[in-house]
Amino acid sequence: MQMATMKNDAHQENMRMKRESSPLELDLPSALEQVNNLCNDCGACVKNCAFLQKYGSPGQLAKELADGSAANLSRAYECSLCGLCTTLCPQGCDPSGMFFQARRQANADLGDDKRHGVLRNYEAQGTSPRFTWYALPQDCDTIFFPGCNIPGSRPEIVKLLFQHMQQVIPNLGVVMDCCCKPSHDLGRTDFFREMFGELRSYLLDNGIKKVLCACPNCFKVFSMYGGGLETEMVYALLDANELPQAEKVTGEVCVHDPCPLRNESAVHEAARSILRKKGLKIAPQRRERKKTLCCGEGGAVPCMAPDLAKKWPEIRVKDIQGRPLVTYCAGCALFLGRHTPTHHLLDIIYKPKETLDGRVKPAPSPITYWNRIQLKKWFQRNLPAEAARERSLPYGASGESAGGAGFKGALFAFAGGLLCGFKKIK
Ligand code: SF4
Ligand code: SF4
Ligand code: SF4
Secondary structure (H helix, E strand, C coil), X not given: CCCCCXXXXXXXXXXXXXXXXXXXXXXXXXXXXXXXXXXXXCXXXXXXXXXXXXXXXXXXXXXXXXXXXXXXHHHHHHCCCCCHHHHHCCCCCCHHHHHHHHHHHHHHHHCCCHHHHHHHHHHHXXXXXXXXXXXXXXXXXXXXXXXXXXXXXXXXXXXXXXHHHHHHCCCCEEEECCCCHHHHHCCCHHHHHHXXXXXXXXXXXXXXXXXXXXXXXXXXXXXXXXXXXXXXXXXXXXXXXCCCCCCCCCCEEEEECCHHHCCCHHHHHHHHHHHHHCCCEECCCCCCHXXXXXXXXHHHHHHHCHHHHHHHHHHHHHHHCCCCEEECCHHHHHHHCCCCCEEEHHHHHHCHHHHHCCCCCCCCCCHHHHHHHHHHHHHHHHCCCCEEECCCCCCCHHHCCHHHHHHXXXXXXXHHHHHCCCCCCC
C-alpha cells in the first residue's frame, strides 16, 4: 500500500500561524478590548447560542467582565468554547476566545471549582502511570495518539486500527496518554503547560515528527501547541489509503462535525468520503462543517449548567429530521447519543451493518478503565519498543497526590473488570 497523507503547504502554514497566535500568550484585557472595539451588538451570534441568549451579547458581556468580579468571571464556565460565535461574527470578534481568557482569569483568582472534580479526576487517571504507555519502535518518527475515550470505549477497534496503520507506516509507535485538554479549557494554564510541554518534549527528544490523532480535542491541542510536530487526524490517512474493512451498507445519514474541528475542511471531507465509500448517502444540514454546533459536552458545561448544555443537541435533533447521525468524536457520539441515534465513524468503518442496526454498544464507565489497562497490556505484548515509558505525574493533578489518583484508578479498573467478567484483549 502506498503511503498518502494530507500534508500540504497551506495546511502547514495555517498550523504555524495558529501556534504563533497561541491563546496562552494572550490575556483577558486584550480579549475584552478586541470585543469592545468590534462588537456592534448585531445579534448574529446570539441567535444561535443559549448561553448568549441568557446573559447578553459579547459586547455587553465584555463590559461586565471588565469589573473582574467572581460572579461575572465564573459565567464563562457556562460557555461551551465551541467557537461558533467567532465563526459567525461579521465584525471579526472572537467572543469564544474572550470566554476562554475569562476562564483562565477565574482559575487564577478563584482556584479550581469542585464541580469540575470528576473531569479533573478523569484527566488525572489518563496521565497516571497506570493508564499511560509510550512505545516507540526503532526508527519510529510517527505515533498514534488514541486519546482517552476511544481506548476505553472501543479497545478492539484501536487494536485493529493500529495494525491497519502499521501496514502504511511500519515503524508506527503508540502513546497512550491524555493531552490535558480538560485542564486547558478549565483555565488551569500552569498545569496544562507543564503536562503537555513535558509530553511534547519527550516526543521531540525521541525523534518523533508526526502525531496521528483519533480524538478531535487531542488534534486541536497538538495543532495549537505541538510546535515541531505535524498533526493529522487518522481519518485523513484512512481515506487516502484502502479502507480496512470492505463491508458496505446502504442508507442516508447526517454528519455531526465535532466543534474543535470546525476549521479543518480536509477532515470534514475525509469523513464524508469514507462514509460514501461505505455506501452511505449524506443528507446536507444547515449547521455543518465550519458552522457546526457543539454536541453539548464542550467546555465541561454539563458540570455547571446542564440546561444550557442540553440546548445544543435539541437544535441538532431538529436539524436532522429523524435521520441517524454519524460523528468522529467519541465524546460527541456519547453525548448526542442520549438524544438521538448517533454512531462513531470508526464503528461504521469496522462494523457498518451492526452499527446502523444499533447492535454496537461502546463500553460504559467503569468498564472503560479496565479496557484501557487491557489495551496497554496488548501494546506491551505486541509492540517491541526501543524507547518506552509509563508517565509519572510531575505534581498531583486536582490537588490530589499521584498516589491518590493511582488508588482510585486501580479501584475503577477493578470495578470495570468485575462488570465485564474480566474480559481481556487477545
Ligand atoms: S457557547 Fe459557543 S457560540 Fe456560545 S458564546 Fe460560547 S463559544 Fe460562542
Ligand atoms: S456577531 Fe459579532 S458583532 Fe454581532 S453581536 Fe456577535 S460578537 Fe457582536
Ligand atoms: S481530549 Fe483526548 S485526551 Fe483529552 S480527554 Fe478527550 S479523549 Fe482524552
